[in-house]
Amino acid sequence: MEQEKMSPDMLSGRCISRRDFLAAAAKIGVGMAAASMMWDARADTSSPKKGGHMIAALQGGSTNDSMDQQTWIGSVMIAVGRATRDSLVEHGPDNKLMPALAESWEPNANAAEWRFKLRRGVEFSNGKSLKTEDVIASINLHRGAQSKSAAKGVFEAIQSVTADGDAVVIKLSGPNADFPFLLTDYHMNVVPAPGGKPDLSGGTGTGLYKVVQFEPGVKVTVERHKNAWQADRYGFVDSAEVLSVADPTARQNALIAGAVHVINRPDLRTAKLLERRAGIKLVDVPSNFFFASPMLTNVKPFDSADFRRALKYGINRDQFVKKILNGFGAIGNDQPIGPGYRYHASDIPQTVYDLDKARYYLKKSGLTGARIDYYASDEAYNGAVDYGLIMKENLAPLGIDLNVVRAPNDGYWSNIWNVKPFVASYWGSRPVEDMILSINWVSRGPWNDTRWGSPKVDELVVSARGELDTRKRAEMYREIQLLLNQDGATIVPAFGHDVAAISSKVGTTGQYGGGWELDGGHFLKRWWLNA
Incomplete structure (x- = not known):
């Protein structure tokens, strides 16, 4: 006190x-x-200090990991990407946009065209100088019918990317006042592009570090890129290792033993006890990241909107916050725009645990007595299997038999999520509403993990993206949230906190950017080691 x-x-x-x-x-x-x-x-x-070798043990790695940024999904590759590659702009520790490879940017009158002036004297870790063609090819990687990028939906409004001297000019299909924020997406990194073809084979980038060892699902080792353009501001440790460790107990034990300096997602049931240990600190940042249970609407019984509503009223969100998050979060309302967003609609009535309403919709669906599988794993989030068992208890009085299937941690995001009909999932925070909506909640979103779509939502997302009147924009985003709450196919029981545990040897500014856990994923470049 x-x-x-x-x-x-x-x-x-x-x-x-x-x-x-x-x-x-x-x-x-x-x-x-x-x-x-x-x-x-x-x-x-x-007082940042130079030197040392930082070791982090993170959940969010897989044997399927690669240096191809189009495929990144977990925290291991996001952290490696943030350390080794850059985008045109960056999400700063203060949650504001800051210049990166672009030293400045400006829109035209209606924000349908953006001009980014490139920073001079930037060098890739292979010694090659940054050129406009590298930026253009790296952006185009996420565009077009042949793109396999998970960020394809984020950039689908781009009509053309051209060079004008030392500037890159991006023309959009319509106005977007938030467009520079989209470039902070962790997939959008600039790589060298000899002959106009992005080189994704190695860890080459303009970032503060370069990859020297890459073992997917095991570890990634990086060392300082001495000629990095940000070297006078960030990049304090000489080298670092990022270990893929799915088990939270193993991560915590490694931190307690002093074998690692940083872990993400400690077991929230014991996080406060962990913080009481000498030499360990918690980094606890309220976030817009959320937990989710998506349902594939092209698979029975989840094609029934009434059955989905029965499930929404049949689960207890309070229990999620109390028993799974241990208070490190807030109740969700089945839509992705969290309380930290500018256009969060707090006035939409909260869906609560109501067995009478659940029975009404279940009877209306004609699916009383349904038996459904729910796939979960600690790779989805710590406590995902436990919450499946809570859901099973919640739904039992309705006559719904929920079979909880414990899935393997490795390969969860490629073999279970977006494949099985009903699964445990989570979504990291994005800086603006348009980004999270464009990735998943529009009909053609690249990560639409429910196959649910609404022409009205699609229309509103595009309209809100280009609306410069903040009052009208707020009304549009409210309507989107209401439609997703009522008709969508994703249960969102809670929004979480980005919680990490660090050794007292780790120095930070005490200010942590959002957009992803661990200082927006930038911890390797922004944190340091004290002697």
């Missing part, structure tokens, strides 16, 4: 010496020992 008495400037250490800090602390009754600890903690976060 003593720390709450300290002013933000004192805690950040701006323009204050240690002596003055201790004197100020004494004046407000903070003991010398406590004040010294605060100073040491403040010093750790305000």
Whole structure:
């Protein structure tokens, strides 16, 4: 509680010496020992240090991983990508856009055309200089009928990408005031493109690090790219390893033993106990990332909207937040626009556990006594199988027999998710509403994991994307959220927090960008090791 008495400037250490800090602390009754600890903690976060080898054990890796950014889905490759490659713009620690390979950008009058001026003197880790053709080819990788990119839907509005001197000009099919935010998508990285063909075979990029060892599903090792354009600002450790470790207990034990410095997704049931251990800190960031149970609507019985509504009323979201998240989250309402988004519609009535309504819709569907399989794995999220068992108990009074199938961790995202009819899933946060909607909730979204589509939603997504009047835009996004809540095929029981655990040897600024866990995925470049 003593720390709450300290002013933000004192805690950040701006323009204050240690002596003055201790004197100020004494004046407000903070003991010398406590004040010294605060100073040491403040010093750790305000003074980046160069050197060392950082090791992270992360959930979110697979033997199917590759350096082809079109296919990235888990946190291991996202972290590696953020460390080794760059985009035109970056999602900063303050959650604002910051220049990256583009030093500036500007739209035309209706935001249907954007001009990005490239930074000069940028070098790839293979020694090649960045050129406009590299950027153009890297963007076009995610466009067109032949593209296999998971971000294809994000960039489908791009009509052309051309060079104009040292600038890249992107013309859209319609206005989009948020377009630069879309370029922060973790698939959208610039790679060298000799002859106009992107080189995806290795870890070459303009990032602060370069890949020196790549073992899919095991580990990725990177070392400093000495000529990186951001080297004077970020990239503090000399090298790093990212280990793929699916088991949360194994990750936590490695952190406790001092074998690793960073882990993601600690077991939330024991996270607060873990934080009490000497030398370990929690990074707890409220987020728009959410947990989901998508249903394939081209498979019975999930083709019935009434049956889907029966399931929505038949599950208890409070239990998810209390028993699975242990309070590290907030109740969801079966749509992806979370409370941290600008256009979150908080006035839409909350779907609650209501067996009477569930029975009504179940009877209406004609599917009383249905038996359905639910596939889950800890790779989906920690506690996914446990929640399946909670759902089984919730639905039993309705006569629905839910069979919980524990799926293998390895290959879960390629063999189970988007393949089986009813599964456990989660979605990382995106910086703007249009991005998450375009990926999944439009009919032709590349990751439409329900096969559900609505012409009205498709129309509204496009209209909201180009609407510059914020009041009208808010109305459109509200209608989208309402339609997904009522008719969509995804149960969203909760929004979560991005929780990580780090060694006290790890230094951070204390400010963590969103867009993905672990400082937006940028932790390798933004965090450092203290001696």
